[in-house]
Amino acid sequence: MRSPTPIVALAGLLLVGAACTKNDTDSASGNVKVRSTDDACEVSAAAAPSGNVVFEVTNDGSEVTEFYLLADDGLRIIGEVENIGPGISRNLVVQAAPGGYFTACKPGMVGDGIRSAFTVSDSGREVATGDVADLIATGTEQYRLYVRDQVGQLVAKTQQFADLYTAGSDDEARALYADARTHWERIEPVAESFGDLDPKLDLREADLEAGQAWTGWHAIEKDLWPPASDYTPFTADERTALADLLVVDTTDLSARVQELTYDATQLGNGAKELLDEVATGKVTGEEEIWSHTDLWDFQANVDGARIAFENLQPALETKDPDLATTLTERFTALQQLLDRHRDGEGFQLYTELSTAEIKALADAVNALSEPLAELTAAVVL
Amino acid sequence: MSLSRRRFLHLAGVGTAGAAAATVSGSLAGCGRNGEAAATADVVDYYGSHQAGIVTPAQDRLHFAAFDVITESRDDLIQLLQEWTNAAAKMTSGRDVGEFGAMDGPYIAPPEDTGEAYGLRPARLTITFGFGPGLFEDQDGNDRFGLAARRPAVLATLPHFAGDNLDPARSGGDLCVQACSDDPQVAVHAIRNLARIGFGTTAVRWSQLGFGRTSSTSDAQATPRNLFGFKDGTSNVKAEHDDLLDRFVWVGDDDDPAAGWLTGGSYLVARRVSMRIETWDRTSLQEQEAIIGRDKKEGAPLSGGKEFTTPDFQLPGAGNAPLIAGDAHLRVAHPAQNNGTHILRRGYNFTDGSNGLGNLDAGLFFIAYTRDPLQHFVPLQTNLARNDALNEYIQHTGSAVFAVPPGVTAGDFIGSPLFAGVTVAVVAPKIGAAPTPPWTRLMRWRLRLLAGAPSPRCCAQTPAGGWAWACRSRSRPACRWRGRSWCGASSTWQPTVRQRSSSRRSPCSTSRWPSPLN
Structure with a gap:
């Protein structure tokens, strides 16, 4: 379960509330x-x-x-x-x-x-001026539209998935599972900012506390890819209840997302958080422990981070072109690595990856995440 | 490897006489470190009403080990606790374990003490023992050692908390030993030697090294930082807070009628908390401080003041939101949010190298001492697991709970009240009709004096006052020295008798004694 991301409407302001890493205080x-x-x-x-x-x-x-x-x-x-x-x-x-x-x-x-x-x-040092504020405003608006588009697709595919699951069309439901979740994973920091919805929709079994009811994607995932032993499949009624709740909560999410606007800090931090998700959940295979479709989520998280970056890129080019170049290169490198694991419309299963391949992905994630964490300050400062 | 080993055995065989002589002279030559008490400045008294290592000002280094008890013998368990107590008393006072220590034993025998702490100061070494739930009942509810009736009601494996990702190989244990010292080598030496004494009776289940304390247990100590770079343990229960210690750390005499033996003791909760170091490092200072609820530099609560200023959880900031966020670690963990619950924390930073993905395998090895884990720790951890913003960056990967018996007085052994006053049928050795030597005690000493002897022997006192090499059981070797079982097949059983002498180091004679096994 993630903490709610503070939504602070500060669009257009050039500010930073945090100290630089200065060691001297004299x-x-x-x-x-x-x-x-x-x-x-x-x-x-x-x-x-x-x-x-x-x-x-x-x-x-x-x-x-x-x-x-x-x-x-x-x-x-x-x-x-x-x-x-x-x-x-x-x-x-x-x-x-x-x-x-x-x-x-x-x-x-x-x-x-x-x-x-x-x-x-005037110290002679170059200070970026110009219309950075305008560039940021444009970028954040683009991002707002992106989130709305993704959540719209999420609602549609979730409904489809729920129908298939309720009808007992397990093969079709399994085929749609990772694809539908892609739209959730692309906007995960936004989706997770609703602290009441996130646990209902995306809780993993390990995240449960004793006695807590388990709902959402991963409960259904386990039912569709059940363990060989010690598992009782859901009844038809239980399936219907889970699927209905999934649709209701996703629709609720969509309604709430319509109201949101974003600032540059949220875009930058959101991109960073998406890569955190990759590092802590997808590279380790913990997110989809039953379906092993972690690379779909991986790709979706990277998609979401890249979009946020690209929305801020014009502003970043003005303020820190070197960082923009680095990020572009490393997004590309990570994408190339991911592409090696494509399999038809989707990807290889996590369980099909060798240790060396997982390590290579983890290294590429670290290589991108470290400069990506500088994005917010570089744009906003 | 095999060559040098054979060569060593060969030399040991032919050089028997010389080796024996060297043994005696070496022993007599002096005890060295073994016999000297270290200067008191960096010695923490092992004996007392409470065990040392709880309110002792937290040392800098930790080696913590959890053990499985692998014997079925209550006597062996008691014997081990006696040996551990003796060894702990010696090591904490700066002496080697065993009669002869690291350097002064017989030349042909492995040294009793492993030696890596030889010449080192004890550096405030404390050794603290605990008893896990499995000591009282195994997983199937079997009363292993006749202790089930004395099991404290609140001593139970902790429930699954939200987000737990526990590794069974880093969780649980029937016994635990917490060794703390300002010198890492001294702490490791303590665990190593206790593990060695235990082999055959106990097996190491898991162990954890810790560097860098993450809390202060005395007002005299400055607050250290954890691996997130924040001061940790600012509002800890400390040695000077007698009232809090009595309320929240020490078990009272009427806490549990079944577990009166635990009065003056406590419970130890250990949690291996892995930190997602790399993602944390990519987080802005603003968010880090918001997550913790304190300012990073000084450790002051975000509501203002200095490190030890009482947090004001209501004080609003911009937008009327409280300066200390609702999910800030400081708020969620604070006694004010947990029915006034205090716990004494005694954790350590750890780094176990890297994980396979190129990230640090690091975190905080959380140790808490509490009067009642169910009433105090479980609700607190439930709250934290549910609400703490820090959960984004941590994952609990190990868990264990132990009852920590009260302290020991000289001559007694750790946990002796637990075993007192219960008569347990002793299983008679199964060696047929042969006369069984009534054992009074096993001597902690072994000699390979018989050149070409097929196997080592145990030395035990006979009713006649002499010493005999003997075995207790044909099927289950029960003679132990330093945790090892000696005596095996009856065909190699060759008892010897020697007279009791004034020096315990006198060698046994080699005169034959009729074997009770034949």
Whole structure:
């Protein structure tokens, strides 16, 4: 069971709430120190050279505070860190182009904040500007449409699958199983963000706790590919109940997904999470322990991650073209490796893979996942 | 290999006299480390009302082992616990195991102590023993050692928790030994020697090395970090918290009428928690902190303050959502969310190399001491397995639970109250009508003095006060020294008698004694 992904509507903002991996904390680092109290916002410098600007924000007040870097209009947010509890320190890292800005502490998280003017001088370092925000907006909208399309196909194929399973057409149901699940696996981080639906739809047997009712895809999977012993097949009534619930929950999922919009952080993190899924569930053969159709899921997870990446790619090309090149190459390499295991319309079963082949897939996943984890910060920072 | 081994045997055979002489002189020459008590600064007292290694300030290194008991003999089990107790008392005080230790035994015999800790400080070594459910009843409910009536009601294999992926080869066990020291070699030496003593009575079921403690058990200790890079065990129960220890760690005298022997003891829950290191490392700092509920650098709760500030689970942040998320590990694990339950954690980071997929096989070997695993640990773990955001990055791959008897006083053995006051019929040796030497005790010593003797012998005390080489049973060799069974086929049975002498190291004579087997 996965934790719900926080859905925060921050589309278009250039921000990062996390600190960079800086090891030095001495004052010579050039970082701007910010001390936020209940009634003051002390900024150690009023200016900084362009490029990466790091604000070390310490909350010395008694209330939760936020810190913003605002554009010269005092409205557009360049970057922010929020939820800084009393006594806590947190860094804000922004890529700032030369120009005039405002810093603002917001103790109590209300009002306009305590503001000061801040100047970024030209250091000669190139800072990406242009219409990154527009590129991101386009990409996230494309991704929204993609998710809606996938969930639509999921609903249709789930209905088909449920009908076949209820009717006892086991061969046809087995043939459709992996294909239908592809649409779930492509949008898994979105689907899993609904903490009530995910366990009903996609729980594996090992994830159950004692006494918990088992429903969803994998319960049906086991019934269609039953173990040789110690298994009682579902009755016709049980089959109908499971299949109906699968359809109801999937339809519910579809309805909820229609409302969603996404920001660049969600696309980037979603891509990373899809590769996590591959690394922890598919490469290990744990996801489909009865049908062994793990490579279908593998491909679907990679599809979903690639789409998210490609939606962000125009923005990434502007900000970090090297990373874009690396990711393109490694997606291609992973895909080539996967293609070797194609078998007709689908793939080889996990149990047909040799240890060396599994290791090669795992290595390719690691090779892609590591730079993919940088995608969010590279685009959003 | 076979050549050198043959050569060794050959030399051992022809050099008998010389070897015996060397044995005696070597023994007399001095005890070395074996006889000296180590300086007290890094010695943790083995004896006490509670076993050491629970509230002892957590040492840096761990070697934990779980054993299956493979004998059916209650006497053998007791004998083993006596030998383990003696060995533990010696090793924790910085001495070698056995009469002669690592270096000063007979030249023709394998050293009693394996020797790799020779010359090392004990480095606060503690050795803590526990009894698993299988010691009381086997899987079929058989009362193996006449202990079933004294089985604590709450000592049972833990239920399956959501997400568990337990490896049977890393779970369970009839006995456990937790060896902790600041020196890894000392901890490994302890397990190695106890395992060696146990061979024939016990078999190692699984063992786990741990480096880097993941909790503090004393206010004097700084909070260490786990492999996720976060401080772990900040709100642990610590040695200074007597009230919490009495409420949540030590078994009280009226906790379980059947298990009065456990008063002053505790229960040990071990969980091998594998961490998905690589995917965690790809997670943003923001998400890592949100999952844990603490700031990574200082360990302060996200609601503010310093490491030891009490978390404010209600304090809202942006969008009125609490600063410490609903599924943050800190929140889900906190006593405030678990009916005030505290547990004493004593876990260690581990890395068992890599898995076959090029990722670290690493995690946290979780050890908790609790007064009642069913009332305290099970609800807590049920809650965690269900609600903890961290589950995305961890998987429980091993599990075991043990009753940890109270401490030992000098001269007694670990768990002796469990065995006290119960009369169990001793199975008579099956050696026909021959006179059976009434054994008073087995001497922990063996000599291969008879040149060309077909097999080693046991040495036992006879009613006449002498020592005899003998076997208890033809069918089931029962003479043991250092966990090995000696004495086999009756055709090779050649008893010898020697007079008791002032020195236990005097060699046996070789005069013949009528074999009771013939």
